[in-house]
Amino acid sequence: MQESYAIPTPKILERLRFENPWWATGMPTAEMDFLPRRLYFNLFYPHVKDRSVKRALVLMGPRRVGKTVMMHHAIGALMEEHTAARKVFFIGIDNPIYIHLGLEELLKLAMNAAGQEDADGLYVFFDEIQYLKDWERHLKILVDSYPQTKFVVSGSAAAALRIKSSESGAGRFTDFMLPPLTFQEYLYLKKLLHLVKPKQLKYRDKLIDFFEAVDIKELNKQFFEYINYGGYPEVIFSETIQQNMSRYIKGDIIDKVLLRDLPSLYGIRDVQELNRFFAYLAYNTGREFSFEKICKESGIDKVLLRKYMEYLEAAFLIKVIHKIDDTAKQFKRVTGFKVYLTNTSLRSALFSPVEPIDEEAGNMVETVVFSQWLHREQLDLKYASWKSGRTEGEVDMVLIDDKKLKPVWCVEIKWSNRYIEKPGELKSLTEFCEKNKLDAAIVTTVDKEQTLEHRNISLTYVPAAVYAYSVGVRTLQQKQP
DSSP states (O other): OOOOOOOOHHHHHHHHHHHOTHHHHSSOOGGGGSSOOOTTHHHHHHHHHOOSSOOEEEEEOSTTSSHHHHHHHHHHHHHHTTOOGGGEEEEETTSGGGTTOOHHHHHHHHHHHHTOSOOTTOEEEEESGGGSTTHHHHHHHHHHHOTTSEEEEEESOHHHHHHHHHHHOTTTEEEEEOOSOOHHHHHHHTTOGGGEEEEEEEETTEEEEEEEESSHHHHHHHHHHHHHHTTSHHHHTOHHHHHTHIIIIIIIIIHIIIIIIHHHHHOOSOHHHHHHHHHHHHHTTTOEEOHHHHHHHHOOOHHHHHHHHHHHHHTTSEEEEEEEOTTSOBOSSOOOEEEEESOTHHHHHHSOOOOTTSTTHHHHHHHHHHHHHTTOTTOOEEEEEEEETTEEEEEEEEEEOTTTOSEEEEEEOOSOSHHHHOGGGOHHHHHHHHHTTOOEEEEEESSOOEEEEETTEEEEEEEHHHHHHHHHHHHHHHHOO
16 A cells, blocks of 8 residues: 655645644734834835735845845734734744645635635735746736735745846846845844934035944944844844854755755755855855866856856855956956855854954955945946056946936945055056046944045045945835835
């Protein structure tokens, strides 16, 4: 007699009731407020409630940035606004008990477990959707079949989610990207917003909304805490995790992405090679690369190398920034590029925490400033690098107007105060500004703030921590509907 591997239906119903305790109590659970709400929640929740369009909401992002917690916060908010508890479903697709079950089967089982005969008006949250094969096809069918039901799904295998949601869910899915914590969110969650205060900054003859440090020494201390531990909500509240970052971040985040998610999605055979390659990129975050140089240093074939970088970028682990020359023109072929970690905590987990006096502190500050800007996915950020005859130079960050193809602004990211006293050492920056008719630029410092004229260019110096905070605030403001 052949043994059956099917899980009995009563056991599945029992599990669904366990995952949705509010069905029995009618009240939000204590776990829903275990961690405070991220500032991004205020952008996410209106999409959850929006029933004006027949679309599923796809919550994407790297592992451990708080997607499941945000879904539970949304469930709590719905009930606080008097949505009936039995009309809100949460189903974790990663549980093996649901294996071989489609989304519609799970929906019907959940309706049975909750005692709901009609799907109209339901809010259904599917967590870790990538564990279901052909999830996007299943979800599209649900959206079409149940127009009065709101479906919200999340997933960490971001590569597959972004690719498949754009290809198969056209007109059916709304994507919401949840990035690692910004420096603003870090201070907010730690109740340290008193370390900064608003101010008006004069830049290019205009007053712009900016911030200044109330206590720059303490702000810089928190800035490096953020660089080392701040990308993940769980980590910033746990000294135990901070003392063993390697085990938590590497074991629970990096290894699961590199050794499980990406290999299963793309059929990668040599997972250890991918692992070593990511460690190499993480150690050299902010450094300029060329494919030839990486091939030589890593021993990886160029074709495979390009695929690895594409996979790592799609999984939100790295961001590749391409270069322009001193006249802001892109090179006809890719001769060089920079690779930044999207979350500096990854490097601290693989190697060791960075101190402000360490040699690599400058690259980590540059990486963390870039990571604040990467929350604005639509911006075309570049860096400038050139070598012509005897002249060569580099500018860390340049925003290109995608219509005029000209620089809008540029920033030189420094972890030093010396360039206030010695602006002449910013030769590359001033040369780039002159060639591209930019009359102003920002230069970051450790803790000094000043504006001065150098070769008819207005140089605005601001502490790197203040600049990173201000970018995060402005980004969130611009994302408001």
